[in-house]
Amino acid sequence: MxxxxxxxxxxxxxxxxxxxxxANERFDFNGFKEMMEVSDGNLSTHLRTLEKLEYIAVEKSFVGRKPQTNYWATTKGRLAFQEHLNYLENLIKEHKS
Amino acid sequence: MENPEKALSEIRLMMERSSRFLSLSGISGILAGLYALIGAGLLYFWLQEISLESGHSTQGLIWRVMILAIVVLVLAVGTAGWMSRRRSRKNSLKFWAPASRKFMRALFLPVISGGVFALALVHVNQYNLIAAVTLIFYGLGLVSASHFTMNEIKHLGIGQLIIGLLAAFFPSFGLLLWALGFGVLHIVYGGLMYYRYER
Structure with missing residues (x-):
């Protein structure tokens, strides 16, 4: 690997x-804003980067009259994240030995 | 994120915060249990009074009990909301966040259904299963909400469920079992949560 x-x-x-x-099946744009300290523009830029990599997928819909933008991780994204976690773990192990 | 330890702890923090509502206050559980015990005690006293004055109409009692139930419920939910809000502020977390909304939706859908079901039982003059119904629906609500908070809540829910099913089989012990579930179990779990997470 x-x-x-x-x-x-x-x-x-x-x-x-x-x-x-x-950790969550789906999460919407405002949800991210509630969780992290980030401006709208900055958040959208980073979401678009992940979308272009096909790590996340997006769906726009309406809840009543309010637009809602939902995001979820694709299989490709989940695998990439898992890889990244393995990399980080390995790095820590190497440092210790 | 150069430092791998820092990256990993950031990942863990985000996963936990986004999916679980961890500001639930243990002390508010203890207080909710106390309100329930006082309410159950008051109802027991009223029932004794009624059985002494035979021939007395029960219609007045039903209204008194419904008002008592609403007062206990509002006090318990209000205290839990207020104290949990204070805890999230203290830990500089948002109280109204995606995880807390999921927690409340999971809890209140069964709880409100159970409440309406209990009202329907009052409507058809079937009082002996009300204790069972409120305990069972509350237990189911806790089990479903436990996916979005501390795991102990699941055990509290299963406890309420078992006591509720017992109350369904033995309705003559309904009030006693109700006091055991909503009163004693809340105090025990509230104390446990306080001991584990808030000291």
Whole structure:
């Protein structure tokens, strides 16, 4: 198994977004804003980066009249995140030995 | 995120905070148990009074009991909300967050159904299963809400469920079992949660 550093998770906001989507089936844009200290623009930029990598998928809908943007992690994204976790764990192990 | 330990702890924190509501206050559980015990005691006293004055109408009692039930419920939910809000503020977490909304939805759907079911029982003059119904629906609500908070809540829910099923088989012990579930079990679990997470 290759254990390389995934640049997608270098940024702390993208790391947080992906962590949230690993623990929750779906999460909406405002939910992310409630969880993290981030501006709208900054959050959208990072979400778009993850979307382009096909790590997350997005669906826009309406709840009543309010637009809602839901995100979830794709299989590709979940595998990439798992890889990244393995990489981090390995790094810690190497440091200890 | 250069430092792997820091990255891992950030990941863990985000996963936990986004999926679980961890500000539930143990002390408010103890207080809810006390309100329930006082309410059950008061009802027991009223029932004694009625059986002494035979021929007295029970219609007045039913209204008194419903008002008592609403007061106990509002006090318990209000205390839990207020104290949990204070705890989240103290830990600089948002009280109204995706995880707490999921927790409340999971809890209140069965609880409100159970409450309406209990009202229906009052409506058809079937009082002996009310204790069982409120305990069972509350237990189911706790079990479903436990996916979004501390795991102990699941055990509390299963406890309420078992006591509720017992109350269904032995309705003459309904009030006693209700006091055991909503009163004693809340105090025990509230104390346990306080001991584990809030000291």
């Amino acid at each position: 290759k254990r390389k550093y995934d640049k997608a998770f270098e940024n702390v906001i993208r790391l947080q977004v992906m962590s949230i989507l690993m």
